[in-house]
Amino acid sequence: MTEARTNLFGLPRQQMEAFFAELGEKPFRARQIMQWLYRQGVDDFSAMTDLSKSLRSRLADIAELHVPEIIVEQRSSDDTRKWMLGMDGAQGIETVFIPETARGTLCISSQVGCVLDCSFCSTAQQGFNRNLSTAEIIGQVWLANRELGYRPDGDRIVTNVVFMGMGEPLANYRNVVPALDILTDDFGFGLSRRRVTLSTSGLVPMLERLGEDCNVALAVSLHAPDNALRNQLVPINRKHPIEELLDACWHYADEVYGRFITFEYVMLDGVNDSPAQARDLARLMRGRPGKVNLIPFNPFPGTHYRRSPVAAIEKFREVLLQAGVRATIRKTRGDDIDAACGQLAGRVNDRTRVRLGKKMIQIAVNPS
Numbered sequence: 001m002t003e004a005r006t007n008l009f010g011l012p013r014q015q016m017e018a019f020f021a022e023l024g025e026k027p028f029r030a031r032q033i034m035q036w037l038y039r040q041g042v043d044d045f046s047a048m049t050d051l052s053k054s055l056r057s058r059l060a061d062i063a064e065l066h067v068p069e070i071i072v073e074q075r076s077s078d079d080t081r082k083w084m085l086g087m088d089g090a091q092g093i094e095t096v097f098i099p100e101t102a103r104g105t106l107c108i109s110s111q112v113g114c115v116l117d118c119s120f121c122s123t124a125q126q127g128f129n130r131n132l133s134t135a136e137i138i139g140q141v142w143l144a145n146r147e148l149g150y151r152p153d154g155d156r157i158v159t160n161v162v163f164m165g166m167g168e169p170l171a172n173y174r175n176v177v178p179a180l181d182i183l184t185d186d187f188g189f190g191l192s193r194r195r196v197t198l199s200t201s202g203l204v205p206m207l208e209r210l211g212e213d214c215n216v217a218l219a220v221s222l223h224a225p226d227n228a229l230r231n232q233l234v235p236i237n238r239k240h241p242i243e244e245l246l247d248a249c250w251h252y253a254d255e256v257y258g259r260f261i262t263f264e265y266v267m268l269d270g271v272n273d274s275p276a277q278a279r280d281l282a283r284l285m286r287g288r289p290g291k292v293n294l295i296p297f298n299p300f301p302g303t304h305y306r307r308s309p310v311a312a313i314e315k316f317r318e319v320l321l322q323a324g325v326r327a328t329i330r331k332t333r334g335d336d337i338d339a340a341c342g343q344l345a346g347r348v349n350d351r352t353r354v355r356l357g358k359k360m361i362q363i364a365v366n367p368s
């Protein structure tokens with residue numbers, strides 16, 4: 001019987017060292033191979049020229065280097081790019097790259113679908129399929145780097161990674177924490193912990209655990225200043241209400257991260273966007289290490305919510321600022337390709353570019 005090969009993508013450094021120890025190799029082999037994978041973007045053992053030929057051929061026998069496959073690529077008029085990666089046949093997950101002047105942010109998924117059922121999010125409509133493995137999570141970053149290429153000075157174009165794609169990262173804790181490790185490891189992607197942001201809807205026990213296992217930047221999807229409304233918008237609030245969530249957040253900010261936490265607040269017309277609600281929100285934030293990021297709601301088919309008018313969003317921000325609370329308005333990017341926040345749905349339903357082998361072609365998928 002042949003044993004399953006170990007996928008070396010997705011092994012954090014300690015596990016990679018253990019893998020080489022079992023082969024009777026020195027721990028520095030782990031660092032060498034991680035540099036090939038994550039720094040050089042090489043996914044072929046035979047190209048790893050500082051490993052002996054015999055080790056390379058042994059690795060090819062017992063290990064593999066496997067990341068998901070890109071099945072659809074879309075490019076927005078604002079240069080945002082979205083890739084759909086194939087998962088188990090009909091399913092897909094989406095990864096979005098958002099270029100800005102001084103940085104390039106990659107928005108990655110942590111699950112196929114989501115269990116949380118937030119009423120304003122299109123991912124919720126597809127239900128939950130499964131957790132992504134660590135290799136599938138960091139594979140998104142690896143693929144984006146490959147697709148985008150490197151800058152002429154050798155720097156990478158993806159400078160920031162946010163877990164704001166499909167899924168709830170803290171509900172896939174077991175695979176997300178090793179991914180955070182690889183993203184921030186000097187021999188992995190080498191990103192500063194401030195450039196890696198985990199976004200959560202508020203799984204409080206897991207948030208408390210996160211503080212013990214890592215210290216990346218944190219974003220929390222708050223969306224409402226009181227429990228009655230948050231229960232409707234983010235149903236996990238019924239289990240972990242705002243007070244409990246905020247206690248865990250302030251602890252994380254003070255004891256773990258040492259900096260401000262971002263609170264995401266989706267602006268829904270007539271639902272959570274009144275000046276009175278802004279004042280309530282300011283009361284929760286005042287004097288605390290929290291800043292608010294207002295996200296104009298991005299509509300999707302079947303939703304009954306509407307985006308707040310610009311004037312209401314600006315007024316809301318003004319109330320927060322006047323109360324001494326830091327607040328910004330998120331610029332909506334990529335909405336012409338359904339790549340904006342909350343629009344990721346993992347459906348192959350567009351006339352778009354599809355990758356077949358190495359060629360990109362224009363086809364109609366499920367034309368309606």
Ligand code: SAH
Pocket residue numbers: 118120121122163164165166167168169199200201219220221264265266295296297298299341342343
């Ligand atoms: N489950 C995690 C990460 C995914 S969502 C979380 O809840 O934080 C990333 C952000 O996009 C969250 O703040 C989410 O609430 C927001 N979002 C979801 N649907 C949206 C929509 N339709 N328009 C704008 N933002 C949305």
